[in-house]
Amino acid sequence: MPEGDTIHRIARRMGKDLVGRSLTALAVQEVGAVPELEGASVEKVEARGKHLLVHFERGWSLRVHLGMKGRWRRTPASPGGGRHAASRASAYLTAGPFAWTCAGAYQVELVRTGHLSAHPRLSRLGPDLLAPSPDIAAMVRRASFPGHRDRAVATCIMDQTVASGLGNVYKSEVLFLEGIHPALPVHALAQNDMEKVFETAHKLMTDNLSRRRRETVPLTLRPWANSPRLWVYRREGDPCLRCRTAVARLVQEGRSTYFCPSCQRRDQGQRTGTRE
DNA sequence: AGACGATGCGGAC
DNA sequence: TCCGCCTCGTCTT
Incomplete structure (x- = not known):
């Protein structure tokens, strides 16, 4: 689950546990x-896109990127200082009654x-989609750079240098909600459409x-209790929740994109408003 | 029990 | 553009 929303949620919870307390491990x-x-206090825990930062006094910070397989777990602090858990973990820290153990991280x-x-x-990193009022204009500007404007919109919005925090689930969900075919190049879209893409991403993630x-x-x-919680992601072959057309899957740069071929048409390059 | 695929990323081609 | 990562949950045998 580690897209930006997951990392921000962890940062918030970890901060409540650790900030203002002194490290015991x-x-x-x-x-x-x-x-x-040793004994340094935790000053701040924050997320930037998919990166988690823990700032300590004495001028040090821990940076963790979970990648696809990394996990954080929160447990009661163990009396022995958790030396055993610490030995094989990507990262391990305790301050106060709870210990945080990270396993399988991509970078620590x-x-x-x-x-x-x-x-x-x-x-x-591009501006964080989970900032309280993210800089949408800067994201749109970055998406229009020479290296990006000819790329498929789906791959462009996943690029962490354009906007940070968005991952493969939101990629499909946002383009579905905006009715945009994932293979359309960025330059085929109105600037207003790109703004809406990032605004919707911000709203969903928040x-x-x-x-x-x-x-x-x-x-x-x-x-029903088992009704799908996501519009299209991982729903290949199942009926679109709006029009019942079978959800399709496209592989773009090695990643799956799910979309509704009826609700998201390629020829909607002629979209409302001005074309760039 | 074993196969498969995944939320992300970077390096090789 | 594709593959590997060696991890883990879910589905199939």
Whole structure:
């Protein structure tokens, strides 16, 4: 589940547990225990796109990217300081009554807080879709750069240097809601359509921050307990929830995109409003 | 029990 | 554009 909404949800919960408390355990894969941070207090936990940052006093920050397989787990702090759990974890930290253990992460590192702005991964991120009022104009501008405007809109909006936090589930869901065929190149869309794509992404993702399970179909449109929670994602062959046409799947740059061939037409390149 | 596919990313071609 | 990652939940045998 690690798209931006998942990471932001974790950051919020982790912050409530850890901020203002002193570390009683910290271990980072490949680094091991960190004597310099013994007893240091946790100043802030934040998410930037799909990256999680934990800032400590004394000028250090932990950066974690879960990739596809990474997980965070929250458990009661163990009396022994969790040395055993820490030994094989990607990252392990305790401050106060709860311990946070990360397994299977794609990248974990301790970075000097002052160097974060120049970090090769973080510095290239586009504006975060989960900011309270994200910079939509900047996202649209980035999507119109030479390297992006000729790409399929589906792959473009997944690019973390255009906008950060959006992943494969929202990619399909947002384009369905906006009625845009995923294979259309960015330059075939009106600027207004791109704005709506990012605005809808922001809304869907923000709404899901407070939910346990990600969903995009409103509860009022889900008559049964097992009604689909997502419009099209992973629903290949099943009826579109709006028009009953079979949901189709397209592989773009190795990733599946799900869409409704009736609701999202290729020839809707002639869309409302001005064409770029 | 085993096969399959996945939420993400980067490197190889 | 494609593949590998060696992990885990879900579905099939």
